[in-house]
Amino acid sequence: MLPDVETLLEYPYTRTTGPVLGPFFTALRDGRLLGIRIDGRVYCPPVEYDPETGTSLEPDLVEMGSDGTVKSWTWVTQPTSQHPFDHPFAFALVLLDGAYRPIVHALEVASPDELSTGMRVSVQFHEDRRGAITDFHFVPAGTGTARQVVTGGEPVTVIEQLISLRYREPLQPHRRRFAQGLLDGRFIGQRSPISGKVSIPGRGYDLLERVEVGEEGDLVLADRGSVTAFTVITPIQYYGQKETEPYIRASILLDGGDTPLTGVDVRGLPIDEFRIGLRLQAVWWPAGQRDLGEIDNRSVSLDGIIERWNPTGEPDADPDSFEEFAL
Amino acid sequence: MNGDTTRSTGRDVAIVTVSQTPSVAAFDGPEPVLVMRCVNDILNQTGLERSEVDFTIAGSCDYNSGLPFAFVMNLDGIGAWPPVYESHVEMDGAWALFEAWLRLQVGDVDTALVIGSGRPSPGNHREAFALQTDPYFMAPLGLDPTSLAGLQARALLDRELATERDFAEVVVRSRQAGASNPKAMVTEQASVEELMAQPYVASPLRAHDVAPTADGAAAVLLVAGDRARELRERPAWIRGIDHRIESHHPGFRDLTDSPSIRTAAAHAGAADGPIDVAELMVVHSHEELIVRRSLGLGEQTVVNPSGGPLAGDPVMATGLVRVAEVASRIMDGTVRRGVAHASSGACLQQNLVSVLEGDD
Numbered sequence: 001m002l003p004d005v006e007t008l009l010e011y012p013y014t015r016t017t018g019p020v021l022g023p024f025f026t027a028l029r030d031g032r033l034l035g036i037r038i039d040g041r042v043y044c045p046p047v048e049y050d051p052e053t054g055t056s057l058e059p060d061l062v063e064m065g066s067d068g069t070v071k072s073w074t075w076v077t078q079p080t081s082q083h084p085f086d087h088p089f090a091f092a093l094v095l096l097d098g099a100y101r102p103i104v105h106a107l108e109v110a111s112p113d114e115l116s117t118g119m120r121v122s123v124q125f126h127e128d129r130r131g132a133i134t135d136f137h138f139v140p141a142g143t144g145t146a147r148q149v150v151t152g153g154e155p156v157t158v159i160e161q162l163i164s165l166r167y168r169e170p171l172q173p174h175r176r177r178f179a180q181g182l183l184d185g186r187f188i189g190q191r192s193p194i195s196g197k198v199s200i201p202g203r204g205y206d207l208l209e210r211v212e213v214g215e216e217g218d219l220v221l222a223d224r225g226s227v228t229a230f231t232v233i234t235p236i237q238y239y240g241q242k243e244t245e246p247y248i249r250a251s252i253l254l255d256g257g258d259t260p261l262t263g264v265d266v267r268g269l270p271i272d273e274f275r276i277g278l279r280l281q282a283v284w285w286p287a288g289q290r291d292l293g294e295i296d297n298r299s300v301s302l303d304g305i306i307e308r309w310n311p312t313g314e315p316d317a318d319p320d321s322f323e324e325f326a327l
Numbered sequence: 328m329n330g331d332t333t334r335s336t337g338r339d340v341a342i343v344t345v346s347q348t349p350s351v352a353a354f355d356g357p358e359p360v361l362v363m364r365c366v367n368d369i370l371n372q373t374g375l376e377r378s379e380v381d382f383t384i385a386g387s388c389d390y391n392s393g394l395p396f397a398f399v400m401n402l403d404g405i406g407a408w409p410p411v412y413e414s415h416v417e418m419d420g421a422w423a424l425f426e427a428w429l430r431l432q433v434g435d436v437d438t439a440l441v442i443g444s445g446r447p448s449p450g451n452h453r454e455a456f457a458l459q460t461d462p463y464f465m466a467p468l469g470l471d472p473t474s475l476a477g478l479q480a481r482a483l484l485d486r487e488l489a490t491e492r493d494f495a496e497v498v499v500r501s502r503q504a505g506a507s508n509p510k511a512m513v514t515e516q517a518s519v520e521e522l523m524a525q526p527y528v529a530s531p532l533r534a535h536d537v538a539p540t541a542d543g544a545a546a547v548l549l550v551a552g553d554r555a556r557e558l559r560e561r562p563a564w565i566r567g568i569d570h571r572i573e574s575h576h577p578g579f580r581d582l583t584d585s586p587s588i589r590t591a592a593a594h595a596g597a598a599d600g601p602i603d604v605a606e607l608m609v610v611h612s613h614e615e616l617i618v619r620r621s622l623g624l625g626e627q628t629v630v631n632p633s634g635g636p637l638a639g640d641p642v643m644a645t646g647l648v649r650v651a652e653v654a655s656r657i658m659d660g661t662v663r664r665g666v667a668h669a670s671s672g673a674c675l676q677q678n679l680v681s682v683l684e685g686d687d
Contacts, residue, residue, distance in 0.1 A: 007393055007449070013462070021463055043579075045464045051579050072485065072582070074477025075530040080454050082469025091474045093482075093578050102578035104478070106468060112530060117485045133464050161462055167393040169449035172356050204357055207403040210367060210377070212360060297357070297449075298394045 002176055005296035007167040012239040015159045020048045020059045025156040029131035031149040033064040033096075033123055041100035045133075051101075066123045067141055068096040068103075075112035084134055090115055094138055107138040114140065123147070131156030172297050174204035177218055179292050182305045185284050187221040189257055197258040201300055222255035223282040226317035229260070232271055248274055252309070253322065264302060266309045277316035280309040340431045341555035341562030342658075342683070344372045344548040345651035350512040350541035350639030353448035358392055361544035362404025362444050369440065369548050373558050377406050380548075381436035383413040384427050386420035386443045387643045390455040401444060412436075419443055420545060421608075421646030421669030421679050427549050428568055437551045443644035444544035452540045452642065460673060461575050473537050475673040476611035477529030479582040484531055486583050489616050491531050495522040497612040498535050498637055505634025510648075512541045512639030535637075538610040543641030545648045563654035567595030567682040577674050588621035588668070591680040595666075600684070602628045603662035606649035608669045610636045617675060618668055628666075632656075646670070650681055657685040 017025055020036060024046050027034045035044030037060040038051075044064050049056050073092040079085055084106045092115075093102035107121060120141035125148070129135040171179055174190065178201045181188035190202025193216075194209040200221055205212045230250035235243035247267050251260035266274070284290070284306060291304030346368040348354075348361050362385070370377060383405055389397045398415045405411055414430075416422045420443015427439035447455070453471035460466045460475075483489040499519055505511035517535070525533045548558075555562040571587035571594075573580050592598070605628050609615040615630070624630065631637075633652040636645050646669025653665035664684045671677040 009390070009393055009395070015462060017463075025463075045576065047576075051574055051576070071578075072478045072481045074474055074481060074532070075527060076474055076477075077526070077528055077530075080451065080457070080469050080471060082454050082457055082466075082471070084468055091468075091470065091478060093478055101576070104465065104468075104470060104475075104577050117481070132467055134467050159463060161467065163390075163458060165390060165393065165450060165455055165458075167449040169353070170355070174356075203359070203403065205360055205363060205403065207359070207407045210363055210404075210406040212363070 002171055002179055002292065004168050004170050007296050007298055009165045009167065010240065011163040013161045013163060015161065017157055017159055018048065020046050020057070020061070022155055022157055023059065023061055025131040025159065026153070028133070028135045029129045029153060029156055030151050031125050031129065031147045033136070034061045035064050035096070035099055036060060037062050042098055043101055044096050044099045044103050064096050064098065066147070068094040068099070068121055068138075070107070070115070070117055070119045070121055071095050071102045072117060073107065073115050075115065084137060092121070092138060094121055105133075105138055109140060132159065169297065172204060173215070174202045174213070175297055177215060178202060179295055181220070182292065182295070182302075183287070183290050185287060187223055187254055188218050189221045190217040191219055193217060198256060199259040200254060200257050200261060221257050223284070224312060225252045225254035225257070225280060227251065227274070227276050227278040227280065228253045228322040229276065230274060246271065250274070252280060261302070264309070268308050269311070275316070276319045276322070279312040279314040279317060281312045283307045283310055338432050338434060338551050339555070339564055340428055340549055340551050341559070341564045342547045342650070342654040343550050343555050343559035343562050344369050345546070345655050346372070347510050347545045347648055347651055348543045349510045350543040350641045352512065352541060354446055354542035358387070358397065358444055358446040359401050359404035361446065361542065362401050362442055365442060365544050365546035366405055366440065369546050373548060378409050380438050380440045381412065382427065382430055382439040383411050384415065384423040384430070384439065384441055385413070386416045386418050386423040386647065387445060388417055388455070390458055391445050391447050391450065391642055393450050405440070405442070418671055419646035419669055420644050421650060421667070421681075422570070422671070424547065424549070424647060424650055424681070425568055425570055425679060428565055431549060431551045437554050439549040440546060441549060441647065442544065442546045443647035445641055445643035446542045447540045447642045448542050464576070470673070472610070472673055473529045473532065475577055476537070476613070477532050478577065479674040480531050480536070480611065480613040482582040483613055483616065488583055489613060491523060492519060493616060494532070494536050494612040495519040497609070497615045498522055501609070501631060501635050501637035504632050505638025508633045508638065510639070511634045513539055513637070532611060532613070536612040538636035538640035541639045541641045543639075543644055545641070545644040545651050547647065547651055547654065559658060561658050561660060561685050563657040563683045563685060565681060566684050567597070568679070569594040570677065570679045572677045575672065575676060580674070582674055583617065585617050585621040585675050585678065588618060588675070588678045588680065591678050592622050592666070595680045595682045597622060597666050597680060597682050600664050602664060602666050604629045604632060604653055604656055604665040606633060606635065606652045606665070606667050607631055608636060608646050608649055610640055610645070610670070612637060614670070614675055622666060622668065622680070646679065650683070653683050657683055660685070663687070
């Protein structure tokens with residue numbers, strides 16, 4: 001039985017703050033809370049446009065006090081990993097004194113018994129502030145510590161947000177058999193019950209004939225094949241990039257298959273001698289050292305399975321024989 | 328903008344076939360298979376070849392699926408050959424229906440296949456959907472749909488527009504209706520008293536007040552004009568469809584009311600005739616009270632006979648399922664006229680109202 005697979009999906013976003021949110025987040029970093037005045041009404045959080053009419057606004061920013069009144073609340077019994085506390089807490093709509101509309105934020109109390117609509121609360125600034133909405137939270141009025149205003153820093157012009165989501169699930173049945181095959185030193189493909197075409201890795205269906213393919217379609221392919229396409233990637237640096245030197249990603253059509261393995265890492269082979277039609281033999285990591293760590297239901301990397309691909313020395317395959325393959 | 332644009336159109340468009348997978352807690356296979364089952368079912372029911380479908384559009388969510396460009400992978404379920412003329416919305420399939428309806432108004436194509444699919448089981452729904460909130464003020468706090476729904480439910484209690492018993496009664500009714508729906512996920516019944524004895528998850532909401540997320544898919548086939556009657560004796564005509572949005576700041580809204588539903592319903596013509604059935608996208612029990620009131624539904628309207636999302640919430644297909652449930656009741660002659668509601672965003676921020684009718 002193979003273990004559940006975990007996937008981490010991350011997107012690092014950076015967003016500019018602009019003429020209204022920039023001063024707001026700069027002020028938060030300094031230990032001050034700003035709103036925006038629109039036709040005599042004060043909105044906090046501030047907005048760049050009139051919420052009633054959509055008209056864009058000149059930034060007429062005003063400083064808010066520390067206190068407000070709870071207009072609604074909910075007690076969060078099991079915080080998510082994104083929440084500002086790892087213990088139960090409240091989210092609340094808080095109408096800051098002088099504001100026209102409430103702001104939604106976290107409210108820390110020891111027990112839900114302390115919560116009520118209408119209760120008075122205060123802004124509690126954190127000691128470490130970076131110019132983000134998480135630089136403060138609310139506490140019952142009179143229980144916080146005094147704010148320390150620190151001015152003179154650079155304006156906050158960019159907000160960074162790392163989106164990070166985790167997924168955990170069993171390998172799906174077709175994937176389970178493919179992965180077990182790799183541990184056993186075999187490439188398992190799937191044959192379409194309609195067209196007879198063999199794809200690897202199987203998807204659990206034939207996307208051309210729109211038919212599901214079960215275990216009865218499994219078959220073992222050779223562990224040698226021909227290069228049908230490749231690209232040389234010169235890495236640029238970005239969040240999560242591990243590469244520094246140019247490397248090849250190749251498509252390899254295993255003998256007996258009708259779709260190539262794509263994105264295969266063939267580093268170790270000289271880039272200037274690499275070519276379409278080249279015949280390659282898989283060299284497996286020894287049984288017991290094979291690692292399924294980069295194989296889940298979403299993507300496949302053979303890096304932990306295949307140590308390298310060796311040229312077989314056979315004559316090259318005829319590139320014209322690959323004309324029906326796009327990759 | 329002319330408020331009547333969404334119903335005073337030249338082209339009649341109808342739903343002629345619908346399909347749904349069952350809603351299940353965890354589907355042991357790829358999301359494209361869920362799509363494929365619905366697509367094949369639609370084609371089998373109508374006898375159409377895939378090449379006879381002019382336009383396809385799907386609604387799904389990559390954060391839900393856990394894969395960049397998961398929506399492209401879902402096209403596998405529609406079939407890679409012949410090439411499709413297609414579109415996608417990162418929204419519930421109900422919004423794909425809206426785009427398909429608009430696309431058919433252009434007049435150069437006559438058939439559109441609409442799909443909604445989701446496989447949330449491997450992920451964390453609250454964390455994924457916290458990301459649809461404002462990225463400056465809300466998402467960094469992890470403000471998730473359930474917590475925000477708790478704020479909305481509390482506002483109803485504070486204004487004495489509802490009680491916690493009302494919330495539980497919505498759940499009891501939804502589960503009773505879901506018991507006779509073979510596609511529903513929750514069939515277990517409980518009394519109001521039993522439900523109210525349960526602990527809160529985001530007070531005043533309890534676990535059963537939150538629709539249980541499910542893996543699943545749905546599809547409908549839209550056909551314009553007389554061709555619809557060739558494919559179905561009694562098509563479900565889309566008489567009006569309208570989408571309205573409120574502020575993404577929950578504090579800037581009156582959470583006890585839904586002006587966007589009222590506006591959408593007015594522009595879709597919901598009140599132009601009796602509403603026999605209404606399928607409402609109630610993903611938190613208290614929302615049913617707001618949606619009913621905002622749509623002006625009376626005693627003559629049967630609400631969520633399928634059980635609604637509280638009996639199983641196939642994320643990103645749920646709204647389209649509402650349309651399919653109304654359409655199937657019109658097509659089989661059970662009812663003449665119905666309303667399907669879909670929502671998106673926190674606390675019913677966005678709402679889509681469709682009005683469907685059968686021939687007299």
